[in-house]
Amino acid sequence: MKKLTSGMLRHAISAALLVAIGASAVAQPKIAPKYKASAIEVAQLPKYCWAQYVDQAYAGHPQFSIPNVCGPYVNHFCPGLVGLMQASSATHSMSGRREILRIAAENIQYTLRYKGIQPPCPIYRDVKAAEARANSMRMFVK
Secondary structure, eight states, X not given: OOOOOHHHHHHHHHHHHHHHHHHHHHHOTTSOTTOXXXXXXXXXXXXXXXXXXXXXXXXXXXXXXXXXXXXXXXXXXXXXXXXXXXXXXXXXXHHHHHHHHHHHHHHHHHHHHTTOOOTTSTTHHHHHHHHHHHHHHTTTOO
């Protein structure tokens, strides 16, 4: 029998966490159906998206939700991030990736346009970076 190393233990804990996050994201009936992402995608999201994807109990918590100062339409940003991840995945056809990217870019633009998110918002730079990423990805999913 192999001895359990600290690296193996960390790997096992990480895998269990991903499964737990995924189960939590799927098991939350109060989360709108459009807020679906795989456990791996959720694990890659910034913590401020967790209120939307992990548990609504995080809503209002400064570390796990988007601050109110960012405006009422910023909730479209996290689905935009998930869309960017999905559009990058080779598991989708090129036409599927194009459509996913289109929707992701719409969500990011919606965040920027309507009642416009402003630089005082702590995630403003993240939104602008995601916008730039979506624009550059268009060249690769033609």
